[in-house]
Amino acid sequence: MIKKPDNKNLYVKNRIVQGSKLNLTFYFTSISSLLKSGVLKLEYLILMKHLLLKTFIIALFAHTFLHSQQHKLSLSIFESDAVFAESNGLVAVEAEFFNKQTLTEIRQWYRVSKNESASVKNDEDESHFTNASNSEYLEILPDTRVTHQDKLIKGENFSDIPGEIAVLNYIIKFNTPGRYYVWVRAYSTGSEDNGIHVGLNNTWPETGKRIQWCNGKNNWTWSNKQRTKEEHCGVPNQIYLDIDKAGLHEIQFSMREDGFEFDKFILTQDTNYVPAGKDQDVLIIKKSQLESKIQGSNASYFKTIATILPENLSIASLEFPIKDTNFYINGKNWLAINPEEHEIAETTTTFEFKNGKYDIVFVGVGENDGSSIFTLLINGKEIGTYAPPLTENLFEEGKAFNALWENIKIKKGAKITVKAKVATDGNEWTRGRWAGIIFTPVGKGTLIQDAPSSFSQN
Numbered sequence: 001m002i003k004k005p006d007n008k009n010l011y012v013k014n015r016i017v018q019g020s021k022l023n024l025t026f027y028f029t030s031i032s033s034l035l036k037s038g039v040l041k042l043e044y045l046i047l048m049k050h051l052l053l054k055t056f057i058i059a060l061f062a063h064t065f066l067h068s069q070q071h072k073l074s075l076s077i078f079e080s081d082a083v084f085a086e087s088n089g090l091v092a093v094e095a096e097f098f099n100k101q102t103l104t105e106i107r108q109w110y111r112v113s114k115n116e117s118a119s120v121k122n123d124e125d126e127s128h129f130t131n132a133s134n135s136e137y138l139e140i141l142p143d144t145r146v147t148h149q150d151k152l153i154k155g156e157n158f159s160d161i162p163g164e165i166a167v168l169n170y171i172i173k174f175n176t177p178g179r180y181y182v183w184v185r186a187y188s189t190g191s192e193d194n195g196i197h198v199g200l201n202n203t204w205p206e207t208g209k210r211i212q213w214c215n216g217k218n219n220w221t222w223s224n225k226q227r228t229k230e231e232h233c234g235v236p237n238q239i240y241l242d243i244d245k246a247g248l249h250e251i252q253f254s255m256r257e258d259g260f261e262f263d264k265f266i267l268t269q270d271t272n273y274v275p276a277g278k279d280q281d282v283l284i285i286k287k288s289q290l291e292s293k294i295q296g297s298n299a300s301y302f303k304t305i306a307t308i309l310p311e312n313l314s315i316a317s318l319e320f321p322i323k324d325t326n327f328y329i330n331g332k333n334w335l336a337i338n339p340e341e342h343e344i345a346e347t348t349t350t351f352e353f354k355n356g357k358y359d360i361v362f363v364g365v366g367e368n369d370g371s372s373i374f375t376l377l378i379n380g381k382e383i384g385t386y387a388p389p390l391t392e393n394l395f396e397e398g399k400a401f402n403a404l405w406e407n408i409k410i411k412k413g414a415k416i417t418v419k420a421k422v423a424t425d426g427n428e429w430t431r432g433r434w435a436g437i438i439f440t441p442v443g444k445g446t447l448i449q450d451a452p453s454s455f456s457q458n
């Protein structure tokens with residue numbers, strides 16, 4: 001899962017090599033001066049040799065370990081086949097899930113979690129993983145300007161030029177073009193660790209410069225204020241990006257002040273939206289899924305959302321038994337009832353996935369001659385009943401025709417039963433068509449349903 005870096009962690013590497021040389025020089029000068037002065041006799045030295053060698057090996061080992069550890073903390077841990085997805089005009093992203101970082105020679109972003117933090121000097125404040133979203137965040141180090149008295153060095157511990165130092169990249173799939181307000185969750189302990197820039201597709205618009213925090217010191221705090229000449233604490237609603245068309249876009253952040261701690265960001269089209277606490281869950285989808293869509297694959301709505309999250313589990317209607325159920329196979333994706341023969345049908349299969357709590361999305365098919373009725377049961381207990389609304393087309397699979405049951409406990413081996421009943425508009429009968437059931441992690445049920453409708457039996 002860990003990817004190779006596209007840049008070398010030169011800063012850390014140099015520090016460590018210098019550190020080892022210093023230690024070695026110290027040992028030898030100490031020994032020779034002690035021998036010369038007569039304080040140290042040769043026989044003692046033989047005894048000490050083992051001790052020194054041991055210490056040296058430990059020191060070297062520690063440096064090597066730190067090197068690989070720090071190196072790791074500056075690499076992307078995000079799966080290469082995943083992107084964040086916007087849904088209903090909002091997208092939430094964990095800062096630590098960056099896709100890559102570039103321009104890292106002078107300053108670099110390091111992940112901080114409960115068990116890991118980089119030992120890069122200078123870094124005066126402690127870890128703030130408690131109460132960080134996903135219990136992880138990024139800090140840009142070293143932090144050489146901690147107070148206003150520390151020397152400001154442009155292009156080193158401060159940058160008013162966005163895109164100049166330590167650029168983080170995030171790939172986001174937008175469905176809805178338009179203006180997005182950028183909210184960032186950060187932890188500031190002073191006056192010189194509270195600024196960052198945001199950009200889009202390697203451009204750095206004026207409305208992404210100088211996101212600023214004044215209030216909420218020593219706490220994880222959301223801001224979308226822009227620092228201006230007149231208002232050093234920032235003007236609200238002035239940080240935004242304009243997404244010109246749907247599709248993949250790269251959102252980027254770069255350093256303004258070193259020591260900045262970055263937990264999460266949210267892009268929202270709602271001017272009145274104010275994130276609270278850790279706020280929204282992130283929505284991650286597979287890139288391969290997008291590629292198949294881009295290439296014009298005509299995957300059904302059910303197939304699209306069933307695979308949109310790597311964690312999704314699903315049972316298609318066609319995986320249920322049909323013998324003696326009154327269902328028949330309709331096209332390539334649906335079970336249905338022939339209303340000339342039956343009014344109701346029922347089928348049961350076994351839940352073969354692991355025990356857990358799930359959001360259940362039942363993908364029914366809307367029809368234009370009535371609302372069929374569907375009931376879902378687990379081990380004979382009714383979870384819910386619903387009737388998809390009428391369609392304009394002959395039939396339609398899509399968000400409007402689903403049922404969602406949230407936070408349902410299911411054990412491996414449970415019996416999953418679907419009952420369907422045909423309906424009529426007085427002239428024609430529906431066929432109780434349905435596509436399948438998706439079991440998604442709790443909290444993701446509403447998110448996964450946004451995908452284009454499909455209208456075909458095939």
Ligand SMILES: [Ca+2]
Pocket residue numbers: 123124125126127139
């Ligand atoms: Ca720190």
Ligand SMILES: [Ca+2]
Pocket residue numbers: 143144145146157192193257258259260
């Ligand atoms: Ca600083």
Ligand SMILES: [Ca+2]
Pocket residue numbers: 125139143189193259260261
């Ligand atoms: Ca800090």
Ligand SMILES: [Ca+2]
Pocket residue numbers: 094095096132133134135136137262263264
């Ligand atoms: Ca985080």
